[in-house]
Amino acid sequence: MWNKFENMLFMLRKRGVQVVIDCPFCDITVEAMEKGVVTVYLDEIPDQKTTLLECPKCGEAIGAQQRMIYFNDTLDWGRAIRVWPTPQRILTESLPPVVASSLDEAERCFTGKAYLACAVMCGRVVEAICKDKLPNSRNLAGGLKALLDSQIIDNRIHEWGDALRIHRNIGAHATDVQITKEDARDLLDFSIAICDYIYVLTDKFEEFKKRKQS
Ligand SMILES: [Zn+2]
Known part of the structure; x- marks a missing residue:
């Protein structure tokens, strides 16, 4: 050893x-x-x-x-x-534990060149966000739609989230379809951007607005 x-x-x-x-x-x-x-x-x-x-x-x-x-x-x-x-910034410090651990795991998979597993973990990041924001959401597609409907995310973030959902399914099922290193890198970047948007920038903007009103 x-x-x-x-x-x-x-x-x-x-x-x-x-x-x-x-x-x-x-x-x-x-x-x-x-x-x-x-x-x-x-x-x-x-x-x-x-x-x-x-x-x-x-x-x-x-x-x-x-x-x-x-x-x-x-x-x-x-x-x-x-x-x-x-x-x-170390993003994971601003995230709920379940989201942070999924993102951390996705990064570990990417570093370990496990690109299919990375895609699955990136999907898990979005799933964790849905569970955190809307505990009653039943599946990932429904959760993403509910996040969009309740204006927690906008159309573009919804589109990124949906790409993560689709690639999670590709990664999770035993088919011949592969996830390349470039795809895994992009999926990881989208996951980071979604977390940043929801947990960091949105709060920051709300605080900024509050300061301007007071
Ligand atoms: Zn330079």
Whole structure:
């Protein structure tokens, strides 16, 4: 077991020169070069790394952190979170636990290259939102429609949610249809955007309106 981990860690060290991150200067996602790394170990296994990155487009410096993720008996660095110059928000802290755990699991599936499972988990994110907002909703399609009818989401978010529902069904049933890495990435991005819209931006806007009225 230990040898297996050692091997994986060796491969990660060899490979770990590029990190996918949102560049705040270019406002796009880039594969940035690692220029310097500090790794923190827990019981001799890497637990977290802080990296100085260089954006390949604008050449600016970006600071990022990644945690080690254990999935299906393998380990790999999780998604990089920007900590400098402007720290990226950690979305899951604003979500109800059932939504946060589904989104977290979807990210783990993506990192673990389990794209079908990622699609299923992205569907579970929307299902969890429906359960949280409308506890009486019976199925995902009905729940999404009810969210739309009660104006918790608008038409576009409903469309994204429906795409997640359809791909959840593709992922959950034993057919020949595959979910590609690109599809899984998009589904994950839609899930994050829906959570952001419902649990972060909507509250923020309501507070903004309240401040303007007072
Ligand atoms: Zn850049």
